[in-house]
Amino acid sequence: MRILHTSDWHLGRSFHREGMLSHQAAYVDHLLEVVDSERVDLVVVAGDIYDRALPHVDAVRLADETLARLAASRATVVLTSGNHDSAQRLGFSSRLIDAAGVHIRTDAATVGTPVLLADEHGPVAVHGIPYLDPDAVREPWGLPVRSHEAALGAAMERVRADLAGRPGTRSVVLAHAFVAGAEPSDSERDISVGGVSLVPTSVFAGVDYTALGHLHGRHTLAETVRYSGSPLAYSFSEANHHKGSWLVDLGRDGVDACEFVDAPVPRPLARLRGDLETLLSDPALARHEQSWVQATLTDAGRPVQAMERLRQRFPHTLVLAFESTLAGLGARPASAADGRSDHDIVAEFVADLRGTPADADEAGLLRRAVDSCCEDTDLDVTVPV
Known part of the structure; x- marks a missing residue:
C-alpha cells in the first residue's frame, strides 16, 4: 500500500498579511498530481486543515473542492482535526462523507475504531486520532493526570485494544501532537498544559507507521514515526525548512521505504x-x-x-x-532625581533612540510637548538633589 502523508494545511492563513489561498490551491493541485503519478492508495492528513475554528468562506470553498477531488481520485483519504480546527464543524456530515472514500475523524469518542483497508498483503487498520484537549477527555476517559501524554496514551490504549483483536493486521496511526525529539517553529500555536506539551515517541511503539501533524517542519523521529510538516511556510523561522509530503510504501511486514516529495514553493x-x-x-x-x-x-x-x-x-x-549598534537605552534611570529636567530627559531619550540629537525645531516641539503635560505650562521645575 502506498501512503501519502501530509498535514497542517492551515487553509485561509496569511503570511504577514500576504494572502496564501492561491498558493494553498496550487499545493492541492500538486497533491492530486502526486496521487495520480505515484499511484497513491491512501492519503492521510494529520490535522489543522483550517487555520481557525471559524474559517473564511474562501477557505471552506477550497477545502470542499479539495475533498471532492480526492474523493474522485484513486486514493482513500483519512483526515483528522488539529488544534486549529473546530472538530464539530470539520466533522459535520462525516458519516455521510465516509461513503465517498473520505474518512474525517474529529470525535474523541471514535478513537479506537479504524478505517479498514486491504492490499495484496492483507488488511490495514488506519486509526485517525483527532487533536485531544486533555481538559475535554480527562473526565470521560478517567485520566489520572491532566496532560497530553495521558490523553494520547489513553487513545493509544484504545488503538492497541482494537489491533489486538485483528491479528496480522498492519497499522497506520494519525496523531496531532508535539512529540519529543522534534523542533518547533514560530508559527505553531502553543498547546502546553501546565507548561508541558511534549509526548514521548514511545507512545506509538508497535505501530507500523505513525503520521504526525502539528509541527511545521518535517522530522523523522524514528523510521516509522514522522512529521510531514506544513506544505507552505507560515513564519520566517521556517526559512530553512524543506516543505512537502512523505510517500510511504507499506509492505508485508511494515514500512519498506519512505521518500520525501517536494511541494511547490511560491516564493523563497x-x-x-x-x-x-x-x-x-x-x-x-x-x-x-x-x-x-x-x-x-x-x-x-x-x-x-x-x-x-x-x-x-x-x-x-x-x-x-x-537593531541599533548603539548602547542600549536606559543606561541611567530616566528620572529628574539626578538634577535633569523633564526637557533634558526627553532630549536624551531622542538622542539615544536614533543616535543624533534633536535639531532646533524638534527641540522646540519636544519642549512644548513636555510643557503641555505639566501643571504649570510656563515652568519646567527641576527637583533638587
Missing part, C-alpha cells in the same frame, strides 16, 4: 541583517531579490524611509526590524 524566504546601505548594495544578496524578506537593520540611527528604500531592491520585503 530570506532573513537579512545589516546596515541599510550594505543590504542595498551587496551583490551577494541578489539571489534574494524575489524572495519574501525579513530585514533587520543595524544602523546606528534609524534610516529615513527604510522600508521604501529596501523595497526598491527587495520588492517583497514583509518585515522590518531595527
Whole structure:
C-alpha cells in the first residue's frame, strides 16, 4: 500500500498579511498530481486543515473542492482535526462523507475504531486520532493526570485494544501532537498544559507507521514515526525548512521505504541583517531579490524611509526590524532625581533612540510637548538633589 502523508494545511492563513489561498490551491493541485503519478492508495492528513475554528468562506470553498477531488481520485483519504480546527464543524456530515472514500475523524469518542483497508498483503487498520484537549477527555476517559501524554496514551490504549483483536493486521496511526525529539517553529500555536506539551515517541511503539501533524517542519523521529510538516511556510523561522509530503510504501511486514516529495514553493524566504546601505548594495544578496524578506537593520540611527528604500531592491520585503549598534537605552534611570529636567530627559531619550540629537525645531516641539503635560505650562521645575 502506498501512503501519502501530509498535514497542517492551515487553509485561509496569511503570511504577514500576504494572502496564501492561491498558493494553498496550487499545493492541492500538486497533491492530486502526486496521487495520480505515484499511484497513491491512501492519503492521510494529520490535522489543522483550517487555520481557525471559524474559517473564511474562501477557505471552506477550497477545502470542499479539495475533498471532492480526492474523493474522485484513486486514493482513500483519512483526515483528522488539529488544534486549529473546530472538530464539530470539520466533522459535520462525516458519516455521510465516509461513503465517498473520505474518512474525517474529529470525535474523541471514535478513537479506537479504524478505517479498514486491504492490499495484496492483507488488511490495514488506519486509526485517525483527532487533536485531544486533555481538559475535554480527562473526565470521560478517567485520566489520572491532566496532560497530553495521558490523553494520547489513553487513545493509544484504545488503538492497541482494537489491533489486538485483528491479528496480522498492519497499522497506520494519525496523531496531532508535539512529540519529543522534534523542533518547533514560530508559527505553531502553543498547546502546553501546565507548561508541558511534549509526548514521548514511545507512545506509538508497535505501530507500523505513525503520521504526525502539528509541527511545521518535517522530522523523522524514528523510521516509522514522522512529521510531514506544513506544505507552505507560515513564519520566517521556517526559512530553512524543506516543505512537502512523505510517500510511504507499506509492505508485508511494515514500512519498506519512505521518500520525501517536494511541494511547490511560491516564493523563497530570506532573513537579512545589516546596515541599510550594505543590504542595498551587496551583490551577494541578489539571489534574494524575489524572495519574501525579513530585514533587520543595524544602523546606528534609524534610516529615513527604510522600508521604501529596501523595497526598491527587495520588492517583497514583509518585515522590518531595527537593531541599533548603539548602547542600549536606559543606561541611567530616566528620572529628574539626578538634577535633569523633564526637557533634558526627553532630549536624551531622542538622542539615544536614533543616535543624533534633536535639531532646533524638534527641540522646540519636544519642549512644548513636555510643557503641555505639566501643571504649570510656563515652568519646567527641576527637583533638587
